[in-house]
Amino acid sequence: MALRTDLTEMFGIEHPIVLAPMGGVAGGVLASAVSEAGGLGLIGSGAGERAWLDRECGLAAAGTERPWGIGLLIWAVDIDTVRSVIERGPRAIMLSFGDPAPYAAAIRDAGIRLLVQVTNTDEATRALDAGADVLIAQGSEAGGHCGHRATLPFVPTVVDLAGATPVLAAGGIADGRGLAAALTLGAAGALIGTRFEATHEALISVSEAKAIVEAHASDTERNRALDIARGSAWPAEYPARTLRNPFLDRWHGREDELAGDSVALQEYRDAAEREDLNYAPVWAGEAVDLITGLESAADLVGRIAHDAEKAIMDTAKRCASAPE
Template sequence: MLHTYLTTSWGLRYPIIGAPMVGVGRGRLARAVSEAGGLGMIGIGTEPAELIAREAAIARGTDQGRFGIGLMTWAIEKRPDLLEAAIEAHPFLLSLSFGSPAPYVERLHQHGILLATQVNTRAEAVQAVGDKVDLIVVQGVEAGGHVTGQVSTLPLLQAVLDAVQVPVLVAGGIATPHGVAAALAAGAEGVWVGTCLLASPECEHVEQARVRILQAQETDTILTRAFDVAQGLAWPEQYPGRALRNHFTQQWHDRLETLPQASEARQQLATAIANKNYDVASIYAGEAVGLVTRQQPAGEVIHALGNGAERLLRTRSSLLLDGYEASSEDEG
């Protein structure tokens, strides 16, 4: 069995957290991840606050299972009712990202809720420690969905591990046991995964989206604001989103300044979203999408990641350490 902070202190079977993916990662997915031995998260954007209670009930189940909720800090500054609803749902873990979590730390701790935040630079990680968060999620630029910063997962992880003492998780580019094993071997306490769950039936994607996800390669994503700008969404400029390339990004990614006035293009996107036409509508996914090759229940994905990483670490550590020492002794 793998032994990290998440397994020894939290009692998880696997040191794996399902990322809070807005729109597609709701109660069913969170429940499936938690039942499999990880910790599932519900992603909340700017939907009605009532959605939180409904999805939290699904994630909790009749056995009062643990789950988490992910919120965007910039959104709750405008919509404090979202934070109130999240606290009322009493998740095990609350993630506050895309803005400073500092104003909310004390209150969440008073309610017995652990706090995580995603960081994209070493400086953000150090600041988060000063804010007294419980968990830092290092998010590399190859992650799916909205990100900030310009640093890839591996160099960012190394920089943060050298700078902080709180538990660190890794997000971005992890979709197989090899990725989980690499993160744990480097010193992370666990992984934060989303893209590898996008084709799971518990994810709120329709079949047309799953087909495109399974067909995508690791080179088929783009970091863009085109979808947010076209829909008039309030995401701040510093947070573009990594999505699958399609006709809409090809046409508008480099013409963002004209997109707010392009009423025909904006209507085209709205129609495509309603009709599930992903030649135009968005599918947010990370560079690890090329590793997602079949539809698989979320629980099976978590089991495969955790068990596979354990096998890899046992075998690889034996080869690197015991095998090398034995061969050296033989030569002597």
């Protein structure tokens, strides 16, 4: 049984699996591996730094002739950045964390599919008004920056609101059962992030990958301390889920105090430059419980798709055979 959805039809792909465009993780090699395996790979370009994009888009184009795309942070870009991304010829551009309206027309006029990630119903309505081709309903179980809604009730809410516009589920999905659940909720597929960090193609260090494989959901927390320590301009309404570390434990609930402590901020920056994971963030969602080792992105895409098909068929058999 092939999982055919509005998403797979829209992009001509085999599986309703989309790589989350994780900054510093999802480069051209990982994106092309996901696309070549039948999903949709997205490069995580964040603010659209041009030299980095030149390199990573070149790697993606060299790695596959199948569709791939680029993700941008709305709050961190301007129209010139968006036009620069358009020139690189992606099949999809994903906008997240802000109002997509200023950039939607340029993307759609270029014949590029517009994906918009949303974290609440107001954002979903705004994205639909802007003409989004696909909405991504992101729950707070996600790794990295996120909103405040749980995935399970949020996805069907966005599906009902979106009508004919396809919706992807994101947040806490790491295996075929999660994809099957997303499809059952009415989504056209899943955007998966943390699970793809634990692949050979991801742009993370060996120590970060090891930390993700060994972690449990209870080791993650949502915080703003790391954005404050990094001097990041991330909007305060979007906390970030990361693995806990001693620096976070020390400053938990004391974010305002941290912002004014120049000694602590310099201590953090010095340690982060050394990639000391007692300080530096390891972006990870609650699905880390389901990650038991590193594997290739291609194997992962195939296994998630296969296991989702099996989960759907097993559920149908189990429900059909249940006594009345």
